[in-house]
Amino acid sequence: MENQLQICGPACLLRPVRVPSKLLLGPGPSNVSERVLRSMTSPMLGHLHPEFLKIMDDVKEGLKYLFQTEAQNVFCISGTGHAGMDSVMMNILEERDVILIAKNGIWGDRAADMAQRQGAVVRIIEKKPGEAFTPEEIEESLQKFRPKAFFIVHVESSTGVLQPLQEIGSICRKRVISDRRQPPRTFYFDYSHLANYWGCDNVARREGLAQLVEEGLKESWSRHKECADLLHRGIESLSLKLFVENLVWRAPTVTTIVVPQGINWKEASEHLMNKYKVEISGGLGPTAGKVWRIGLLGENCTKGNVEFVLRLLSDYLSNKDFYKSKL
Template sequence: MPENQSFRQDYPQLDPPVRTLMGPGPSDIHPRVLQAMAAPTIGHLDPAFIQMMDQIQGLLQQLFQTKNALTFPVSGTGSAGMECCMVNVIEPGDRVVIAQNGVFGGRMADIADRLGADVVKIQVPFGQKFEPEAIREAVAGKPTKLVGVVHAETSTGVCQSLPEIAEIAHEVDALLLADCVTSLGGTPVKLDEWGVDLAYSGTQKCLSCPPGLAPVSFSERAVQALKNRKSKVVSWYLDVSMLLNYWGGERAYHHTAPINMLYGLREALLIVLEEGLDAVFARHQHHGEMLVAGVEAMGLSMLVPADYRLPQLNTVVIPDGVDDAAVRRALLNDYNIEIGGGLGDLKGKVWRVGLMGHASRRENVVTFLAALESILVQQGAAIQPGAGLAAAAKVGA
């Protein structure tokens, strides 16, 4: 059949390098997920697929710890989930309070602005968290439609406590939107107990699944806000009232769902729940602690204080005189380890070391510590050779 093989000279066989993905995502993919994604494609209205959709929704509810009926994966990456949550409830002129302590809070504010909202952005420096009082002040006085907060800031590694903020938002009849991209499946996310109205996540962080889907969940209050809209949702693709006809009871065609990505997500969710949520969270916590013990013993320091630090996304302060890009390049080229650089205000100031999902493994912690030590020694940095691995080992098996 092939008549035109000659042009293949410029396009070798697909053979991506095998990396250990310890950046801010994508993280290491579980082999079972890749295997699931290669299963035969079926139609998006096939009875066998409809059954799988029910399962995925039920599994996502367990991960989000919610009874929200409107819980499903958006056909796009995490940022499509963010946009989906916002575009469905925000109308032009709505007052929206966004708490920004990193890049992703800034993205929320940008989206709200594009939707014509009256955006009130409150800020603390990258790497800090918000005190509930700051939110209380921001929503005081004027009717506010939505409060947007990042539960797990992928750009800084900060975990923001949500229950107090939910209470404040609800007191003034505002909805609480939370970015759970990096938290879902890594640290507890309890939408119902905490009172989160809109949440979104991504598949490529603690779910150990390739990027391409954005799980979202809408509370009854959020659904009510959607029903009370005066204007049409400006995005057809992300209009939840239409998506609901497909993911809800009717199974009416909206757009063609990304079938094989959904095979992968189903497998990824099963892997998390087989291990059990508590065990998963404990594993992330434990390996995060090992990593921190190691880098601190080496003589480096963490950006975020321990009490609100995410164990799955560790921001390590780059020591003075160390060449950021050279270190990351050496990790990638000599050890096949990907970590992330700093984003926004933290560009050039921190490394972002992810221990998410399947990447949160003991072997990854020690390999990273060993590789980083070697590279820093080569760069002539003032570190304590051997101290990192010894300290990590003491955190226990």
Template sequence: MCDVMMLSLGRWSAVRRVGKKSVLVVTATHTTNTATGGYTPSQLQKMDVPQPKILKTPLDVPSKLLMGPGPSNSPLRVHYAMMKPLLGHLHPEFTKIMDDIKEGLRYMFQTQSTVVCCVSGTGHAGMETTICNLLEPSDVILVAQNGIWGERAADMARRHEADVRVIEKAAGDVFTAAEIEAGIVKHRPAVVFVVQGESSTGALQPLEGLGELCHKHGAVLAVDCVASLGGVPFYMDTWGVDVVYTGTQKVLSAPPSMAPIAFSARAMERVKARKKPIRSFYSDITWLANYWGCDGTPRKYHHTGPVSSVYALREALSIACEEGLESLWSRHQSCAQRLYNGLEELGLKLFISDPTKRTPTVTTIRVPDTVNWMRVTKYFMEKYRVEISGGLGPSAGQVWRVGLMGYNCTLDNVDLVLKIMKEALSEEEKLNSKL
């Protein structure tokens, strides 16, 4: 027996028997006028904007090697994951994938925190979520600013009407624990914000001991590790970090789409003690924690999660966990060292002279006075379809930035970058000799 429901969407073309069941096969044949969609001429108005001709041509995306500060290229396994069938964003099969991701992120962050999830958006979304949940108007936040990401955090905090205090270091330098504690004693902040891997300058901020300092003075510690997580050691629980976020498109080598984030119990206590509602519904960590199954209550609809991107992140985390953190950290350090040595052989100087202050994930190279930095980046792209970047924020016009992150962090890629750089510098010498 076949149960048939008549619909007005079209005509049935056949009833096919599959096993003991009869399956109704639907065609898209309609009895209505397809040119007007069933609307009468009196219901339709003249369109001022015609169908765009450009969208009638096939999508054409060139293949490039992305050796800048992000995004990174993704492994085929990650791309294939995105081709899997779509699921509903609250289907049990999908929430199981979300749960898998939480376990992977707990490993990457090295935390047993309950609230580990993702914000749908890039690293900026992680920063915004951190700021808007931890701060109420007039709350004091101390920002350790030594590059553009400290500047962005201060900007966001001001927009949320926080009382922003800043301690500064020159581009490429990092803060000592004593300097941060002095800032805490002076400004008495509720929140301290630092960036582990400052991708605008290539600086690596030491974090060990900072959580203890913050807690001693009644503050919570928030850390941006968008450009560093997976490429350098990070221990959320051991170091007493209260909020940490990263981006999927850096060392994890998934497409840019989500900002993995974790809140400690101390941070969640602060959120729950707020006197005023969190200003952003979309970034409300209590809603996000529920949607990601972190609060022990039934999941409620908050927003439509980026289903295919969640698949991609799950596969990217699987790859990272298969390799293991110790191997990841070692690979990034050895590739960075090979790059440093090769650049020195080419007569180039690194922006950060002290190797202990460099992040291996983003290397900043001083542009020689006789070289046009933009011509060099164009040479990389036009001749080889390889991306390296110029400076950003305080390093703009002064450096090139080479990213060694995740899937792209290989010795072969380092050697390719050095080969192209040698050629590009030779071309610059030829141009200078003609002047």
């Protein structure tokens, strides 16, 4: 019998691929340090090797520092942010459980979708995009709906809103989550199983956490705040308007800028990418077509990058009628 392949090897894989260097100033992903990049070329390890276990332990200690927790069961999820959200819904919610979702952007919408797929009863409180919730609003809603779970977004990246959590955390701690009646309808994301086989062995993750420890958590927070303040002042000096009006609610990591009337947001983003290899993003969900989003995340959060992107925006707008009328 002939051993003939039905599908030939794709010609595209016989040609080398070139990945260009770009400055990623969108809401994520962002650039990483040379140290982290180099660590990605480390040799492979077996999952029972002592070096593997050491890296896992280091990552666990780094995560406890990052989240300022003394909890012993601190794990990573091998997946995107969506995977993390979905896994929480799978592990906490059962059929007919009530969940309260605070919605002020696209992530509230997606959380509601995930919860409904678990058969939960979804109750929603809502604020306009660009606004945050007060502790009083949260406490009143918790009293009204008596949910098993409460979902709120700390940084709503679609709108650039930072949700204060201090008082909300103490409100939620008054209530406890009861045990499940049935095991979660997932194997891979079952947290009780995950404790037995999790594999946070990624050397790059370990090196990223090591950099954070070397800088210091408070120092990192300060750097992001200082760079965000510099960006916000620069945006306003260009006669542009920030989407989040309340200073307290402006996220230091993702800044949303109202696209002026007569300006094509996509044209501006493409101009910066095609000419300078710099990425800034458009809006998402409720802000689609209305804002630009500039991210200052980790390695990219520097005053030099802020000054650079402000200069590029200024150069682009200087040829537009909108900008000329402001001079």
